[in-house]
Amino acid sequence: MSGMTSIKEIYKIGRGPSSSHTIGPERACKIFKEQNNDADSFKAILFGSLAKTGKGHGTDTVIVKTFEPTPCEIEFNMTDDNIPHPNTMVLVAFKDGKEIAQTRVFSVGGGYIEFENMSPERLENVYPHDKFTDIAAYCKDKSIKLWQYVLEFEGAEVKQHIATIWDAMKRSIKNGLEDEGILPGGLEVQKKAKTLFNSQHIDESPETRQNRMVCAYAFAVGEQNAAGETIVTAPTCGAAGVLPATLFYHQQKSGFTDEEIYHALMTAGLIGNLIKTNASISGAECGCQAEVGSACAMASAALAELFDLTIDKIEYAAEIAIEHHLGLTCDPICGLVQIPCIERNAVAAMRAINAVNLSSFLWNSRKISLDHVIHTMKETGLDLSSRYKETSEAGLAKIKL
Numbered sequence: 001m002s003g004m005t006s007i008k009e010i011y012k013i014g015r016g017p018s019s020s021h022t023i024g025p026e027r028a029c030k031i032f033k034e035q036n037n038d039a040d041s042f043k044a045i046l047f048g049s050l051a052k053t054g055k056g057h058g059t060d061t062v063i064v065k066t067f068e069p070t071p072c073e074i075e076f077n078m079t080d081d082n083i084p085h086p087n088t089m090v091l092v093a094f095k096d097g098k099e100i101a102q103t104r105v106f107s108v109g110g111g112y113i114e115f116e117n118m119s120p121e122r123l124e125n126v127y128p129h130d131k132f133t134d135i136a137a138y139c140k141d142k143s144i145k146l147w148q149y150v151l152e153f154e155g156a157e158v159k160q161h162i163a164t165i166w167d168a169m170k171r172s173i174k175n176g177l178e179d180e181g182i183l184p185g186g187l188e189v190q191k192k193a194k195t196l197f198n199s200q201h202i203d204e205s206p207e208t209r210q211n212r213m214v215c216a217y218a219f220a221v222g223e224q225n226a227a228g229e230t231i232v233t234a235p236t237c238g239a240a241g242v243l244p245a246t247l248f249y250h251q252q253k254s255g256f257t258d259e260e261i262y263h264a265l266m267t268a269g270l271i272g273n274l275i276k277t278n279a280s281i282s283g284a285e286c287g288c289q290a291e292v293g294s295a296c297a298m299a300s301a302a303l304a305e306l307f308d309l310t311i312d313k314i315e316y317a318a319e320i321a322i323e324h325h326l327g328l329t330c331d332p333i334c335g336l337v338q339i340p341c342i343e344r345n346a347v348a349a350m351r352a353i354n355a356v357n358l359s360s361f362l363w364n365s366r367k368i369s370l371d372h373v374i375h376t377m378k379e380t381g382l383d384l385s386s387r388y389k390e391t392s393e394a395g396l397a398k399i400k401l
């Protein structure tokens with residue numbers, strides 16, 4: 001099947017810390033609860049990454065809260081690897097001690113869920129294309145920009161959605177910059193966004209200031225996410241800081257209007273959508289290259305759009321961004337979306353800015369396309385050992401703090 005669904009699926013407002021471990025399961029449980037409103041108890045069995053890092057990500061807590069006041073038992077199945085997706089859960093409804101319904105659900109990344117039998121979220125494709133090359137050819141033929149392509153196929157109402165998203169992104173930055181203290185979970189990680197924002201040195205160069213501010217904004221969102229506060233998936237919770245940090249910094253610096261930011265967000269959404277459709281935006285499926293790598297590609301494309309660069313330069317910026325995240329593993333310590341996740345958002349935000357600079361100089365000497373790199377990201381992700389895909393079994397996750 002060709003084509004792509006709405007970019008609204010990329011941007012979701014919800015509580016952190018993990019789109020696949022909290023937002024996805026929460027949405028699945030809400031649907032299952034509505035379908036079984038006569039049940040007097042529920043059970044959720046978590047498999048794969050949901051079982052192995054579900055405690056750190058708060059999956060159990062969010063499921064219990066969603067079913068409340070009806071009780072829900074949680075079972076963590078750490079041993080059964082014979083599952084169709086690394087984020088699999090089985091939901092069971094009971095009445096008077098008898099099972100009345102059961103379903104298997106996959107949390108496939110970015111808060112998006114797929115039910116094995118019911119498929120209530122199988123959405124219509126709104127775009128006729130699913131490769132950047134085809135989209136670029138269409139846009140060049142009609143002399144339109146990428147954001148105008150989004151408007152053409154999504155309809156004008158998508159702008160209202162994007163406006164709400166930008167407001168929520170700015171709110172998460174603002175809240176994060178005001179927040180202080182220790183993140184929950186037991187690692188005793190200090191919130192640093194406020195300190196970064198305020199620690200100006202007397203002889204600070206413009207470049208150092210840029211890095212510090214961009215990082216402060218990325219830390220702000222990453223810390224809000226880790227604290228279970230409201231953020232926007234872009235394309236996931238764990239990678240939610242990259243895109244807003246780069247856009248907010250440039251809006252503050254150069255006075256871009258909200259309207260111009262909406263255009264950038266539409267283009268970024270298109271890039272995230274291409275990656276979701278042709279590869280993955282799930283750390284459990286393809287590692288952190290699929291989360292922070294995708295976020296960096298989205299941020300690079302957004303900035304290139306903001307700077308009014310050509311479609312070829314936008315493509316190259318996104319390609320550079322994702323290419324240099326290839327192979328990046330997902331190995332959060334204690335299954336918490338804190339180390340390395342928060343800092344990684346800041347590094348990716350700086351990298352997005354560099355990718356745009358490089359693309360504007362070197363775009364006409366490139367040899368490979370964004371479609372190639374997205375395809376490679378998927379292949380690399382599938383080759384990665386599951387120990388490096390949000391199971392907290394290897395890499396940094398082995399460090400005992």
Ligand code: SF4
Nearest residue numbers: 238283288291330341
């Ligand atoms: S390491 Fe990357 S993919 Fe894994 S939880 Fe952290 S941000 Fe998400």
